[in-house]
Amino acid sequence: MSSFRLVGLDRAAFAPLFDLDDIQLRAHGARRRIATAAQGFPCRISLQDAAVGEELLLLPFEHLAEDSPYRASGPIYVRRDAQPRTLGVGEVPAYVSARQISLRGYSERHLMVDAVVCEGTDVATQIERMFAVPKIAYAHLHNARPGCYSCRAERV
DSSP states (O other), rough: OOOOOEEEEOOOGTTTGSSSOEEEEHHTTTTTEEEOOOSOEEEETTTEOOOOOOEEEEEEEEOOOOOSTOOOOEEEEEETTTTOOOOOOOOHHHHHHSSSEEEEOOOOSOOOOEEEEEEEEGGHHHHHHTTTTTTEEEEEEEETOOOOOOEEEEEE
């Protein structure tokens, strides 16, 4: 039985940004983009790639905001009107399985305990391996090539 669920970001944190003009967006370090390909514009809310022609924001996001030496931020995409996606236990969407993933396991104190780079098709196996270690509380997935935060794996 699987021990994890992948979780996207909360839409409420990003929705007001879509009402800003481009100058206001730049003050947030953000840029408006239109998806030009079926892959390459992964939305961190819906855990799906944007369709060609969809509007997104490219912006910085602090994905590990806790008091830790591993505190980190990086660029992410979010789609306009994206709806949070509730994945089933152990479900790995195409958004993840189609990419090479850097998986990082953290303790409750937000210290990295384990890390691995794997093909997205092997993510479930690697999360299960990490979660077999009791001191790993959660994991972060990053798209390995650009290094961008993808989503969080939580224990269930």
